[in-house]
Amino acid sequence: MTKPKGNKDCEAPSEQVRKDSIEGVKVALSRTKTWGGMETREFYSSPHIDSDPYHAKNGEPGQYPYTRGIRPSLYRKRMWTLRNIVGYGSPEDTCEGIREALRAGTAGINVVIDALSQQSIDPDHPAFGVEVGAEGCSLPSARDMQRLLGDIDITRSGVAFHSTMMTYPLVAAAAIRQGKALDRIMGSHMPDHLQLNLSGWGNELVPADLCHKTSVDCIEYCIRNSPKWALGFPQGYDLRERGLPPHGEIAVGMAIVNKTLEDLLERGLSIDEVAPNLAWVSSADIDFFEEVAKFRALRRLWARTMKERFGARNERSMALRIACHTAGNSLVYQQPLNNLARAAIESLAALCGGVQSLETCTYDEPVCIPTAEARELATRTQQILANEVGAARTADPLGGSYYVEALTDRIEEEARATLSKLEEIGLLEAISNGTIEQICDQYNMDVERELQQHERVIVGVNAHQPEQVEQPERFTFDRSHTEAHIRRFIQMKRERNQEALHDRIITLYQVAKQGGNFHQAMIDALLSDGSIGEVWGTVRVAHGYSYDPFNVIQTPFVYGA
């Protein structure tokens, strides 16, 4: 059996490479002239601004309600962050993957966690061993988070975590072990737990009330303790993947935002403390013009909501930042190279829609986790858009298009109508009683029927199928590190100071049971080498749920009354 690499074999790239990649180099704007040589402006607008109702409704780029973008010079002043996802196997495997992605020119890393760790299930759970590290990095303890980060100083380099449960507590615990102050840590995660309930996790894994409480607690803790830590909230991307149209993404996302903000304000935070730290995690699907309109409608609705409903005064609360991933569910298994064209168009939609960071899906996403070649092509796609296509030259290049403006209005209108209905029912009720799930199911059924009846054509799926197809290569990796990682995890559980851990677990249980913010207590328990399964399981028990959502294992702790 190969011995797992220790931290020293897994050190991050040289100081300069790291500085240039994670911190510094974005996709650079190399040219403001057209390809044909004409100079262009930062943005274009109506010559009759003062009397134009269009201007009153949309503003200019950088002006309320930010329909046209959050800055006048948009990408000229600050390029979007080119992101790539990395994550498989053991923390050491993922650390190596990060190195590779940085070498290929990725500026921002999105770390993907395996399904077990995302669901706070330990890698030694008896029912799910085959899944450890299979679709992301296994990250069940603070020690593993330290291994993943290697020598990356998280007060200087931001790593974006494409995950929700336990992510911030793990990062915080690792930072404390690095001797770093929590108020200086950078990076981001996606603390939208309600979205998980809707995206296939269901009430068994994440009951709606516990989801909501955990999101509010997490955001409150982050805002008060780590103000530089960015929050990808709401996580609209997964909602789209589950089955919502663009206006549905806005409606359900805003319902989650509104409910969460209301509770945060009740806890004494101000809207201008919270909203500037939020970034909407969005999708860019294949309908180019509709997606551009969606980003515009979303920013306008957000700005108005922050100002009119929550009384925001800070412009940064009103100007919504958007983190975009192109739509995984638009990519198809058949003739996967066609997905390169899809992802390129979707990436262009995101940029014409003015997003702040962009992860372009790899063409092989429907086949396997990304191969190195596919990841490189995704990076090159964005570089082509930046340097050749001119996607970054001018803010809101489609503003003023009759078509896009009409779509923008229509999407906002539909989103507001759905949002009103959801808020009438009450968000938590609409989640628990399956209302939102039914909306998604109906949408998916409609799409399926349209595909069958050829009212919707997807190349290679229900039309233009090739006669013979070569099978794409699949990503593979050596699982020996993963197996060693599981053994090491079991050994950690055996060798830690059990009494100290037990005390902290009991404190966590009591804080959670009394309805307090349990995030400090979670961090403390992780620092005593509690695992994510043990820490989250304890929170579940304190809220009246089973320790193991799969009801296979029992809690090893005695919680008392």
Place this chain on the structure above:
Amino acid sequence: MSDLSSPADRASPTIRCLLGMLGTDVHNKGIRTLAQMLRDHGIEIIYLGEHNTCEGMTQAIIAEDADLVGLSYSSSNYLDYTRQLIDTMREQGVGDVPVMLGGLIHPEDSDALRQMGVSGIFGPGSKIEDILDFIHRAVGRADEPAR
């Protein structure tokens, strides 16, 4: 939508199909859509949903007296889970219940899946007509002695 006969036209009782997912996979869009489409075609669906263990699913197959089982996977560990499920089904005496798979199933794995006892494989692009056809044939075959 299709020219398949409705259940009322057939002499046999309603087919009971158990649909579910194993492990922690959350990609339930396909299986939920399939469940509705099969219901529309007169199949009785026992929808077990996501997050089942092999043991739990086998117990459900027994308790519900299912005529066949449909599994959906969007994650890469379907070989392991399917083998575990079929082993458990055989141990519990329901190894004769046909098993079909859908989702992101790589064609390279078809032989291995069939060898372990999977009788229907419906990867990307499969048509509902083909799935229905399979179900009717598989349930007919299920009356024969178990392998």
